[in-house]
């Protein structure tokens with residue numbers, strides 16, 4: 001949804017609430033006391049009342065907005081900003097756009113939305129032919145890391161990220177030229193450069209039964225072959241960059257470029273920024289629908 005259409009549809013707090021309630025009803029409201037799914041709507045209180053146990057819950061209850069004091073209108077404006085462009089907005093910029101004095105609530109809201117985006121994408125696994133490679137993203141070293149770090153060596157301020165993409169080989173019947181078409185992407189921050197943990201991360205991201213994974217030799221410490229149909233590794237070369245791992249390399253490059261403007265991403269928040277980047281990338285053909293999808297993601301995500 002572009003900002004002009006947003007301004008016409010969502011003129012005030014009530015219009016946002018009405019839209020949000022419609023989406024909640026579509027998804028199904030679950031009582032947080034007894035698990036019941038039948039509710040009365042208490043119009044004057046903007047709350048649901050469970051038909052079995054009479055427990056009441058607000059519209060925000062059970063959604064990522066649950067503990068937020070920000071209005072629905074502010075949340076909706078943020079959904080609009082975060083879905084209107086391919087760029088990843090900084091919380092500072094969103095704070096400026098919303099005209100709010102305090103930074104912390106905006107920061108918390110934006111991170112919750114990024115978390116909801118990640119949870120949404122976790123519902124899907126990649127299948128078919130998959131390119132996989134690791135990218136090293138610059139992060140702000142923690143105080144402990146800074147203490148340990150030797151002068152001139154920045155390796156401690158890199159975070160290891162596994163990027164995967166479904167990539168179908170297309171052959172031009174006339175020329176015989178081979179190209180690859182990409183579909184869905186995933187990006188996972190890896191805890192360390194070891195197989196344990198990392199293997200699980202990839203296992204959960206891929207439908208192993210149907211998948212053929214392409215990677216270069218740098219991922220040889222992983223046991224990918226154990227849980228996918230076929231794992232093909234190739235020594236890094238110009239060919240792997242331009243052909244076999246074309247899309248994964250493009251994604252790593254774009255993600256790095258997009259995240260570069262956040263000068264100090266802490267290691268523990270890197271996944272959240274990647275969530276937003278990947279969420280938008282996976283919905284690059286959604287157009288206007290991405291706004292509604294983001295509202296639904298905010299309802300179905302589990303808060304923390």
Ligand SMILES: [Zn+2]
Pocket residue numbers: 031032033034035036050051052053054055
């Ligand atoms: Zn109940």
